[in-house]
Every structure is written in C-alpha cells, then in structure tokens.
Amino acid sequence: MNTHLALTITGLRKTYDTGTSALKGVSLSIAEGDFFALLGPNGAGKTTLISILTCLTNKTSGTVEVFGASIDTEPERAKTYIGLVPQEFNFNIFEKVIDIITTQAGYYGITRSSALQDAEPILKELGLWEKRNDKAMSLSGGMKRRLMIARALIHHPRLLILDEPTAGVDVELRRSMWEFLKKMNETGTTIILTTHYLEEAEQLCRNVAIINQGAIVVNEPTAALLHRHGDKKLEDIFLTLLQRSSTT
Amino acid sequence: MNPRRITVAYYTLVRKEWVRMTRIWSQTFLPSIVTTTLYYMIFGAFIGSQIAPIHGFSYIQFIVPGLVMMAVITNSYSNVVSGFFGMKFQHNLEEIMVSPTPNWVVVLGFVSGGVVRGVVVGILVLLTSLFFTHLTVYSFFVLISAAILTSILFSLAGLLNGIFAKGFDGISIVPTFVLTPLTYLGGVFYSIDRLPPIWRAISLGNPIIYMVNAFRYGFLGISDTPLVLSFGILIGLTVVLFMLCLYLFQKGIGMRN
Numbered sequence: 001m002n003t004h005l006a007l008t009i010t011g012l013r014k015t016y017d018t019g020t021s022a023l024k025g026v027s028l029s030i031a032e033g034d035f036f037a038l039l040g041p042n043g044a045g046k047t048t049l050i051s052i053l054t055c056l057t058n059k060t061s062g063t064v065e066v067f068g069a070s071i072d073t074e075p076e077r078a079k080t081y082i083g084l085v086p087q088e089f090n091f092n093i094f095e096k097v098i099d100i101i102t103t104q105a106g107y108y109g110i111t112r113s114s115a116l117q118d119a120e121p122i123l124k125e126l127g128l129w130e131k132r133n134d135k136a137m138s139l140s141g142g143m144k145r146r147l148m149i150a151r152a153l154i155h156h157p158r159l160l161i162l163d164e165p166t167a168g169v170d171v172e173l174r175r176s177m178w179e180f181l182k183k184m185n186e187t188g189t190t191i192i193l194t195t196h197y198l199e200e201a202e203q204l205c206r207n208v209a210i211i212n213q214g215a216i217v218v219n220e221p222t223a224a225l226l227h228r229h230g231d232k233k234l235e236d237i238f239l240t241l242l243q244r245s246s247t248t
Numbered sequence: 249m250n251p252r253r254i255t256v257a258y259y260t261l262v263r264k265e266w267v268r269m270t271r272i273w274s275q276t277f278l279p280s281i282v283t284t285t286l287y288y289m290i291f292g293a294f295i296g297s298q299i300a301p302i303h304g305f306s307y308i309q310f311i312v313p314g315l316v317m318m319a320v321i322t323n324s325y326s327n328v329v330s331g332f333f334g335m336k337f338q339h340n341l342e343e344i345m346v347s348p349t350p351n352w353v354v355v356l357g358f359v360s361g362g363v364v365r366g367v368v369v370g371i372l373v374l375l376t377s378l379f380f381t382h383l384t385v386y387s388f389f390v391l392i393s394a395a396i397l398t399s400i401l402f403s404l405a406g407l408l409n410g411i412f413a414k415g416f417d418g419i420s421i422v423p424t425f426v427l428t429p430l431t432y433l434g435g436v437f438y439s440i441d442r443l444p445p446i447w448r449a450i451s452l453g454n455p456i457i458y459m460v461n462a463f464r465y466g467f468l469g470i471s472d473t474p475l476v477l478s479f480g481i482l483i484g485l486t487v488v489l490f491m492l493c494l495y496l497f498q499k500g501i502g503m504r505n
Binding site: 055076094108 | 250252254256260261263264267271335338339340342344345347349350499504
C-alpha cells in the first residue's frame, strides 16, 4: 500500500465476452497531485481502463488501488476518492441542474442542505449558477459538459478522472475549462485526462501515457518525452509512437 | 460509509424515486384507479349483484381485497422495473455505481421506491372502492403486513427483471406473459375452494394465490389457504429474491460489462 500514489494499476487485463482483449496487462502509477494525460486512438482501451478504475466495468485480472484502497477489497473507500466525468452525457435530462448535483452528493452521503451550499461555488465557477433551476435538457452542449464536471466535484474527490471532457466544445470554452482544471490541480486534486486534443495534454499535463491496442506504449513526463523527440509537437510524437507500436 | 451517510444515500434514492413517480403521476398513480373503478363497476355493481355471496360476503366485497392487491403487485413491479431499466438505458445508473453507496442500500432504495408506489396506489384503489361498497377490517396487522411484504417481493422481482432486461421488450414480456396471467388466476375474482379439485391443486402452485388470500383475510377474516403458509411463502420468496438481487449487484451482472 502506497498512500503517496493516487493510483496504482498492476497487470490489468480486460477481455470482453466477445473475446475482444481491451487491456493486455496494463501497469501504471500516478503520483498524488499529478496532472496526467492518458492518450490513445479510438478503441485503444482508455475508456475501458477508466471504467474499471471507477467500478463501472469488471476487470478480468490485475489490481487497482486508489490512494491505497483496493477496488476489490475496499471498493467503497476507493470510490469516495474518485470523481468521474464520463465521455457521454449520463445524467437525467428531465432533472434540474441543482437536483442532478444534490442527488449525486446524496449518493456520497452528503445531505441535500450541505450539497446546496457546496454546489454554489462550483456552479458559479463553471458558469452554471444562473441555470441551476433549469432542466438539463435545456442546456447547451458546453453547459452539459460543465454540469458533468460540477457533478463529479460535489463530493470533493482527491482524484478527478476526465474522459474527453472537451470533446465538441468550442475553443473559448475549452480554454476556460483548462484554466478551471489547472486551478483544481493547483489546489491538490490529482487529475487524469483523456483527450484527442493533444495540445490540451501538452499544455496541461506533467506526465503522459500513450495506450495503443490495450498496452501502454510510453509513460513518462511530458517535458522529457518532448525533449527526447527533439522538441517535436506531441501530435507528431504520438503518431510516430503509434505507428511503431502497431508494427511491432 | 458510516451509518449516517448510508441513511442519506438511502433517503436520496427513495426521494429520487418519489420525485420521478410524482412527476409522471398520470402514468404512475392514475391508470390503476381507472382500471379498478371499471372492475368495481362491471364485476362488482353490474355482474356482481347477480352472483351469490361467497363465504357470506357480497361479490364486490369479496373481490375488493384482490383488486387492491393486484394494484399493489403491478405497481410495485412496474415502478422498479421501469425505473431501474430507464436508469440503465440512459446510463444514469452509473451515477450510483461510481458512488460508495453499498449495494444492499441501492437494492433497498429501489425496492422502497416500489413499495411506496405500490402502497400509495393500493390506498387510492381502496378508497375508490368505498364508492361501491363498505368494508370492514378483520385484522390490521395481517392486511398491512401482507400488503407490505407482497410489495417488497414484487419490487424485488421487478428489480430482477430490470437487471436482466437488455431492451424495452425485456421489461414488458414478464409483466404481460407471466405476471398478468398469474395475477388474474391468483384468486382475485374467485375462491379456489369453488374450483374442481384438479384446478384447485394447480392454482396452489401460483404464489399470488397466497398473497391475495392473506390480504383478503385481513379484511374479511376468510382465506382459501392457511395464513401461516401464506406468510411463510411470502417471507421465503422475499429473502430468496433479495439475496439474488444482492448477488447480481455484487457481481455486476446486467450492469457492469
């Protein structure tokens, strides 16, 4: 057990009933306070990995510890540490913004009155406070993305996992979300980010891992990776590494 | 989670279900009242007046407990199966699955939602019957415990259906082809003592017979089946289904890939 690590993954494998091998023995450690990018092409295994960490998918084998709590033996403790922003909208669109937030807080044992107090600064920060009594279906795509972030933060998680949070979001909003995430990280929240916008990972993340066909291709500090490849753009390095890993 | 947090999580689940069922009250509370009013009119007032008393009670007095129980069963079941499958279908269930709420609390939360709807609709259907006949209560304890236990049992059955359902077909097949026939053949409209021996014996294999008769005993003090056996079956099935639901939640069957 290592409490200095936010996340420890060892030999993680996932084979779906269809026979598809989504993860082929992934091992990964993420330090507390890190801003970590998990990159990979579509179908590489990013979402499967995140789903296993958050107990949404059963793993085939391997171990996962979140701040020292195993998802096998202490799943409830492990879950209290995690805030998840999934790729797809998964809230009830017929509910009000504030109800979505307070209900989520309730699942973590936070009373509605406490959650209402906690929700105010989060919703204000994310520009949703004025919309708190609107039904989620009336929000724009960008607002819905921010609502998912607000929902993930209501129980003050130590580890925030964002699965393509800026997909389909305009440039201005994306930049404001970057600032928000930077601030979150500066206050001590460990962040794992998956994204297809590689400049996003380059700008925000101190460490980066690239996953392809269910295996980790590279895992090192972003600066070192860029330097090792002659200060090329992350996008070029990403494509080179993917090509190399696909041929081997 | 400590007991206080567990209580909050449980309350949140029940509150969410209550808000959902009251938001769509015309789909949740109203249909059973309309349907049973028609039963009261047709089978109770129009046809029932031509039927000889059963065990000393008028036909409408005989069928009211069964109709109330039918409403409790269908509403408890459909509340949980539609609520749970709806959350699964829209991926809202993930909100609960990523949280530290223990599985047994999640099961209790959904079941409690079903019980609330079953009991509320049962009371409304019972109050409606007072426009057609007068009712006396033989044993409050028996009728309340029979209603609550039956509601819990069918909420669990609905949850089981919701867990295994892969599409909207999956949540309508069981109510249409299993639940409705068993309920209609469950002694709601007749006493199984008046059936030919072979049909009586076959009927005793239908668990709903025992629930309807236990509930009827609470009102009229009459039952075609021994009360102890009725409650034994109710409690036994409830425990089995609860353990089964809990096992499926622990394993993530029907929820986690």
